[in-house]
Amino acid sequence: MDRVRLGVLGAGNIAVLNVKGYLEDPRCDVVAVCDTDEEAGRLAAKEWGADSYYRDLSALLADESVDAVEILTPTHLHHDHVIAALEAGKHVSVQKPVANSVDDALEMQAAAEKAGRILRISECFVHYPPLELAKRLVSDGAIGKPTSLRIRTLVGQTDSDFQANLRPEGYGWRLDKRSPGGHLFDDMVHKYAMALWLLDLDITSVQAVVRRRDLFFEPCAVIFEYEDPEVLGMMEVQYSPNFYMRSSYYGADEFFEITGDEGQIWVTRATGEMLDLAPVMLFTGTPHERKTTEFTDIEADWATGFVRSSQHFVDALTEGTDAAMSAADATDVLRLCFAVYQAGATRAPVDPRTITGVVSPPGWGEW
Secondary structure (H helix, E strand, O other): OOOEEEEEEOOOOOHHHHHHHHHHOOOEEEEEEEOOOHHHHHHHHHHHOOOEEEOOHHHHHOOOOOOEEEEOOOHHHHHHHHHHHHHOOOEEEEEOOOOOOHHHHHHHHHHHHHHOOOEEEEOHHHHOHHHHHHHHHHHOOOOOOEEEEEEEEEEEEOOOHHHHOOOHHHOHHHHOOOOOOOHHHHOOHHHHHHHHHOOOOOEEEEEEEEOOEOOOEOOEEEEEEEOOOOOEEEEEEEEEEEEEOOOOOOOEEEEEEEEEOOEEEEEOOOOOOOOOOOOEEEEEEOOOOEEEEEEOOOOOOOHHHHHHHHHHHHHHHHHOOOOOOEHHHHHHHHHHHHHHHHHHHHOOOEOHHHOOOOOOOOOOOOO
């Protein structure tokens, strides 16, 4: 495939970030937009230079000018939308989380294999330059053998233009039974993905304490045991509803700390801009020298991960390379999410590899 002719399904809040990379890629044309909200869909088609607007998915999939579809619909619709697109012969990129259940995710993977088409899950953190650099430093042995990974997420408030312009109707489905959980499902899949991807190790056991604030947010403390018994992982989520932080996007930020036998790596930001530090810092020391290396010449705007993710999908289609994240990887991420919920409810260790179906936190959606 020399050029990618893309159809976009869903013109909601996150679409502007996902589509930007396609619009900037000279190998890609956004040729069609589909959304049940005709006003939003037609406006998006005009802004993105698409020739066609469709209200119905079937009409989009019948368009022979469309090679691939970017699916940006609510998570509970992913299964049906992805399978319909694959059966129509389209390559598919779908927003995270991959699906609402492990069974649905496996069916989507099987449908892609049967259709002989690419199915990849759009995971912006995999393409965020500071995290890419951190993974590369680990692989290059910069901190020796990795021994621990700590991931912290702080959710607060911000007054960014991006957040102020979000449409409230894009959030209702996240707060009821159409979603299997709250913040730990909808947002923390990014961090579960990093827990697996940064160290390239399977997680064999999860222990967790999970709370809930303001219906959606779920402060927690989690311990991951990896297949390498010398490696541990920790994940924390804190919620500060009256704290306004610097951010160009959502009122949240993430911090990653990777420790090894010979040093430590910090990734000091992601979604927000809370800390006045270099985006990536490497700390090493020997009996003769202690050294801090600050990586300042690196693109650290959170939206860059979205742009690079979209262009990575174009790479896969035009060059025949593997597309990250794969459906199998995304299913492992989903299992890890559900393992945290199960461990939080039972207060017992859970092996995420045993998770099937769906796991929701106690009382979810009962309001």
